[in-house]
Amino acid sequence: MKGRKTFLGVAVSLFLALVLTAPPVHAGGTLKVGVVTFLSGAAAGPFGVPAKNAAELVVDALNNNMVPEPYNTPGIGGKKIEMVLIDEAGSATQQVTEFRNLVQKKGVDVVIGYISSGHCLAIAPVAEELKALTILFDCGTPRIFEEASYKYVFRTGPTATIDSVGAARYIVDLKPDLKSVSGINQDYAWGHDSWNDFISALKVLKPDVEVKNELFPKLFKGQYGAEISSLLVNPADFIHSSFWGGDMEAFVLQGSARGLFDEQTAILTTGETAMFRLDIPEGTVLGARGPFGVYAPKSKLNDWFRSNYIEKYKTPPTYPSYKMAQAFFGLKTAYEKAMKSSKNPTKEDIIKAFEYLEFVSPAGKVKMALGKGHQALQESVYGQFTKAGGKPSVKNVKRYPPECVSPPDGVKSLDWIKGGMKGAKCD
Amino acid sequence: MRRKDRTYPILVGLFLLFSGAVFFTPRWFSFLLTVAVARSLVVLGVVLLMRAGLVSFGQGFFYCIGGYVAGFSSNAFGVTDAGAVVILAALGAVVAGAIVGLLLCNYRDIFFAMLTLALSMILYSVIVKNPALGGSDGFNVPPPTILGISPEAVDPRVSLPLFTFAVAFLLYALAHRYFLSGFGYAGLALRMNEIRLEYLSLSARALVFLKYILAGVLASVGGALIAYISGHVDPELAYWTTSGEFVFIALLGGTGHVLAPLAGGVVFEVIRSYAFDLAPSLWQMVLGVILLLMIIFMPEGLWSLTERFLERKRDEAAP
Structure with a gap:
């Protein structure tokens, strides 16, 4: 019987210790x-x-x-x-x-x-x-x-709205006669939303833009051989990608090796996170999801x-x-x-x-x-990757004021973009 | 010598104890307990299959179905009563289980495990690719009415745990009855020798089919409850790591008794919660080491502790 008592005792005291430890009272400061x-x-x-x-x-x-x-x-x-x-x-x-x-x-x-x-x-x-x-x-x-x-x-x-609208505005400013884009985004909410916002905004700015590729490889795929092939076969002026982390790095490395970025310019909306650790092709458009990092x-x-x-x-x-x-x-x-x-x-x-x-x-x-x-x-900022004196940096930086890339309060982002981005103030 | 079966009174006692916890322990603890009990239902299903020698790495399939049945019932079809939704979730699992079970009942061992995993990953990708289903971010599930009682009338932080415990312990009692039934024991026979089972004029395939559906119902009800408890569903419910966690908890608790998954579930949630708190960067390692130690020193799971304890008592009682 003694064994049972100890067992119960331990169990009960453990339980009490666990449950009754109230949140510590705040020291005034x-x-x-x-x-x-x-x-x-x-x-x-x-x-x-x-x-x-x-x-x-x-x-x-x-x-x-x-x-x-x-x-x-x-x-x-x-x-x-x-x-x-x-x-x-x-x-x-x-x-x-x-x-x-x-x-x-x-x-x-x-x-x-x-x-x-x-x-x-x-x-x-x-x-x-x-x-x-x-x-x-x-x-x-x-x-x-x-x-x-x-x-x-x-x-x-x-x-995320400002990233996509900002990216669309930036490439139109960068290349006013742009004819076509491709998109490669991860197959989940972030990728789909990013691409939808981006292409809808671009179509408002350039109604006759042609979409060459619309690719949604699965998240964390890591190997983009087939996607890079189709991007190469059907080239566009710009390639939009909201890839992040290892996927982005893999895509940039594999794409560079096959010359994907020689004729086409990539827009990496989260590219800034990797700019100090990855060999990014010259001229790639980098986003930082706002005026952060090098764009601060x-x-x-x-x-x-x-x-x-x-x-x-x-x-x-x-x-x-x-x-x-x-x-x-x-x-x-x-x-x-x-x-x-x-x-x-x-x-x-x-x-x-x-x-x-x-x-x-x-x-x-x-x-x-x-x-x-x-x-x-906040404002949306984009620029192009460059190596200034061997050090990673950005050039052609453009800042878009908040009212230029965001809907007014109470309007849903996608409705605002599809409705022609009314009321945007961009000066 | 057979011990007297005291499982039903213990279940009633535990129900009262857990219900009391809702009123007398801090909110975070009763919440943790509610999550643990709801998830332990899924583990009960895993154990039910394990007793028949089948390991399912895809209970997330049903867990997710249950969660989304709850989500869509309230968001799209206006069915907001948790009682009705639990029944709908169970029916959903029966339908889904009956369809895929036809395929799965032909497989055993690793093939069964991999196929269940594949099915749950198919469901995962269907939801992720489908913005109409909420995509990868999922959607919120508002607090339900519970058997007609609206969340305004009774605080859902009280009513929802009580409802969860009532449903769970009812299912535990039914599962216990099932374990002691002919079909329940046939599961053990299935694990040991399928050919002899067939000579007893029982169909192994039919048995696997039945057990797969039952385990699915348990997982689906658990998923529906979790949808209300956490207030959100996302495709992660069907992801293979979620299913893996249920297998982990099943190993932690053991398969020796119907209450083992409950013990495993509660212990797991508590350990994880403390590991999160004390070692935010190393909590996975804490869980991994515990699993490793369990496998080495307690291969029969936590439940084997009670067996050892009862054996010792019997030894002491003997002259």
């Missing part, structure tokens, strides 16, 4: 921020880890008051930031569980995270249910604020961010790093704005301050102008 980004899987290398690095850098610098103007005050509203890091890998169910753990068990004040659009879609209603302030930093699908409206959810990064306008804040990031991680920060930093600076601005009306702002105060907020990040000005003030709006 800390702000707990949950950070969710890919730490494993295919998206970790190109997106997740650069974002995590930026989060660590910014949190560290803010806590030690090392950030230049306008963020030269310690922490967030004087509170020390405590970061809780979670891997974004796994299913949506798993991410919902982990999100609840962050909020209900770890007691975080804010969650910043999510690269996958599917995860963002799944998390938003849960954030609303838990009344948990949540900042989506990277995912691109415009569906989030176009299909629903949320009170507790913000997105400080621009939607010069400022003291940007110089600080870039040089410190390079010093710490030995590689320049790419767009996921910028977008993560941007989320933190957005939060800091909103929080401190809310503090002006009350010393200890409630969630409601912060939300009110965050809506329609304008703030600066290392990537320049950000306006929370869409989705009833919950969705950021």
Whole structure:
């Protein structure tokens, strides 16, 4: 009988220890921020880890008051930031569980995270249910604020719409007499949406453009021999691709080897993530999903961010790093704005301050102008890859103001594009 | 000597215990428990097949069907009652299982495993390629009414776990009854010697067919419940790693008893959740090492602990 008692005792005490560990009470001076980004899987290398690095850098610098103007005050509203890091890998169910753990068990004040659009879609209603302030930093699908409206959810990064519209505008500016395009995109929501937005926008600008190839190889295929053949047989002026990570690198390497880019120019909408590690053909059009990375306008804040990031991680920060930093600076601005009306702002105060907020990040000005003030709006920037003195760089950079590449608030992206992009202001 | 079967009272007791947890434990824990119980239904199906010597690497096929039945019922057809949807999900699994089961009942071992995997991956790619089905990002599933009770009347954070536990424990009781029935034991015979089974005038093919459908129903109901619990469905439900996870949990729990998948499911969710928290970059390794240790030291799964424990008790009782 003794054995049974010990067994029961152990089981019960384990259970109690597990369940009754309440979230630790906040010491007056800390702000707990949950950070969710890919730490494993295919998206970790190109997106997740650069974002995590930026989060660590910014949190560290803010806590030690090392950030230049306008963020030269310690922490967030004087509170020390405590970061809780979670891997974004796994299913949506798993991410919902982990999100609840962050909020209900770890007691975080804010969650910043999510690269996958599917995860963002799944998390938003849960954030609303838990009344948990949540900042989506990277995912691109415009569906989030176009299909629903949320009170507790913000997105400080621009939607994917600006990438596609910007890309279409850029190639028309680059080659006004362009006749044809091809597209090669991954066979899942991101690839299809990117291509649809891009080709719809291009057809508004150039109604008689001819589509030579419309290819959707499966995600993570890695071998593009057949696709490259058909792109070569039926050449176009430009090849649009929203490939990312290993797929993009494989496509560029295999395409270069077969001379695919000798006559045709590739548009890589996420190409900036690989520009410092991949031998990209001269003249390739590179996107950074906004004014990030090499396209970030010069400022003291940007110089600080870039040089410190390079010093710490030995590689320049790419767009996921910028977008993560941007989320933190957005939060800091909103929080401190809310503090002006009350010393200890409630969630409601912060939300009110965050809506329609304008703030600066290392990537320049950000306006929370869409989705009833919950969705950021930024300019779209494109340029061409070049090697300046042996170092990867960009030339012919063009910036398109937010109103030129984004629908007005309340209009769905694809409807706006197909309706002729009415009201776009591009000067 | 046969022990007295106390499974049914234990099931009732567990149901009461889990239901109590909804009221007396923190929300994150009762949520974790709800996810674990719903997913353990899928594992129960895997175990049901394993007892017959069949390993399915494709239970995600039915898990996904269940999830999408729930999603489309509420979003497209206005059927928002969880009770009705669970029945629809079960029917969906019977129809789908009956069609593909005709093919699968001819295969065993690795061929069976690979074919089930292939089927779930076909479903995965069909959904991913189809924007009308929500594409790879999936879509949200609003909170259901539960047997006529609207989410406004009773907090779904209370009603949904209770409903999940009720459905799950009912199915556990039925599964236990099945394990003890002639057909249930025929599964063990199927694993050991198919030819002798045929000489008992039982058709091995019919048996595999039946078991495949039953396992499918369990997975589909689990999927429908998960759709409501997480509020979102995406094609990941049918991805092979999802199915692999169910096999993992089945190995973790063991196949010795109907409650083994439940034990495995709860332990797995708790371990994963803590691994996520404590080792955000290494959680897969934690799970991998645990699986490895399980296979080496406890090949019969967690459930073998109770066997060892009961044996010791009997030894102590003996003079």
